[in-house]
Amino acid sequence: MNLLDLLMLYGANAPVVLALLALFAAGVIVVSLRQGRSISLWPPSIGAPDTAAPARVKRFEGVRRCLRDIPRVDREYGVDRAHDFYQKIARNYDLRNSGNLGLTQLATVAQIQALRSKRSSLRVLDLGGGTGKMIAVQFFNDDAISWTYVDISRAMAAELRQNLVGCPLGDRLEVIVDDLNKAIIDLPAGTYDVIILSVVLSSMPHLPDFGTIARLLAPGGTLIITDINPGYTRDKPLYKVTIDRNAVVALRTNPVDPYEVVRRATAAGLHMAGQKTIGEGSTYYAFMAVFTAGRRGG
Structure with missing residues (x-):
């Protein structure tokens, strides 16, 4: 189904449908990135979750907290x-x-x-x-x-x-x-x-x-x-x-x-x-x- 088919199918409601589809796609991308999945725009595909990503994020947060707690030395x-x-x-x-x-x-x-x-x-x-x-x-x-x-x-x-x-x-x-x-x-x-x-x-x-x-x-x-x-x-x-x-x-x-x-x-x-x-x-x-x-x- 292409853009012309959508216009013919939904008529005046086609822009609304397109906007909803765009929001849905954006949501899928955000969730996928948080899960550490790889994303390819062409051909369209979403990879398996990167199980190491949460651990890396946790380590990064720990390092950031430690650096924040260290008093500066002038x-x-x-x-x-x-x-x-x-x-x-x-x-x-x-x-x-x-x-x-x-x-x-x-x-x-x-x-x-x-x-x-x-x-x-x-x-x-x-x-x-x-x-x-x-x-x-x-x-x-x-x-x-x-x-x-x-x-x-x-x-x-x-x-x-x-x-x-x-x-x-x-x-x-x-x-x-x-x-x-x-x-x-x-x-x-x-x-x-x-x-x-x-x-x-x-x-x-x-x-x-x-x-x-x-x-x-x-x-x-x-x-x-x-x-x-x-x-x-x-x-x-x-x-x-x-x-x-x-x-x-x-x-x-x-x-x-x-x-x-x-x-x-x-x-x-x-x-x-x-x-x-x-x-x-x-x-x-x-x-x-x-x-x-x-x-x-x-």
């Missing part, structure tokens, strides 16, 4: 430019701390509190101390603790001073703004009862000289190291922080091998006093390693 820093990164985020640092990061820092606080309970006074060296809000500030009212703070970022040091202004610990605070590796060379040997490296090593290009750090400990002194599980760091290497005007900056952190930390610390003459993992789930978030100088035990 600027990324390597650990060789950690100074610039921490200068940028100093005012926002404590707003960014996750629950697991907070637990990691509080684990260090608990270790210091345990040591303080056994001593009439405590001399602490905080290497890479940041804003101090989660560790140093916990001892704000203890006038028997002296605190030597080292950080590469002047902006971080300013936040620490602000956090401790008017507090007893603020009066017993020494602030050193310098590269950690340079600062430990000039500090006095055998001086500190506690040295802290709390989530610092993953922001450094290389591990520091543990021999130099061990030299700074007083006899029986304690070195407390925490850092992120290297597997976690490899999966999520970017430490992202939102700063002014909703800009996002990120530091690409270095994985820290806890076994290498132990190896280097013991090679420097320190004794392993304890270790633990922090965080729940199939992949723990952070590790803690505790060492003592001059004697075994805690």
Whole structure:
């Protein structure tokens, strides 16, 4: 049947019939495409459904959702430019701390509190101390603790001073703004009862000289190291922080091998006093390693 036959058969109603046939054909084409069928206009034919099409669409939707959920990064820093990164985020640092990061820092606080309970006074060296809000500030009212703070970022040091202004610990605070590796060379040997490296090593290009750090400990002194599980760091290497005007900056952190930390610390003459993992789930978030100088035990 051709167009002339339709006109003769339906007369004045032929245009309506043609329009209905066109809508029907369009509907068939749309349904066929959604089913993943192939369509040939000449000769007219519709192929079998593509059974893989729904799976491909589902995978595409999943990828699109993942990409939508990933926060953009306006600027990324390597650990060789950690100074610039921490200068940028100093005012926002404590707003960014996750629950697991907070637990990691509080684990260090608990270790210091345990040591303080056994001593009439405590001399602490905080290497890479940041804003101090989660560790140093916990001892704000203890006038028997002296605190030597080292950080590469002047902006971080300013936040620490602000956090401790008017507090007893603020009066017993020494602030050193310098590269950690340079600062430990000039500090006095055998001086500190506690040295802290709390989530610092993953922001450094290389591990520091543990021999130099061990030299700074007083006899029986304690070195407390925490850092992120290297597997976690490899999966999520970017430490992202939102700063002014909703800009996002990120530091690409270095994985820290806890076994290498132990190896280097013991090679420097320190004794392993304890270790633990922090965080729940199939992949723990952070590790803690505790060492003592001059004697075994805690």
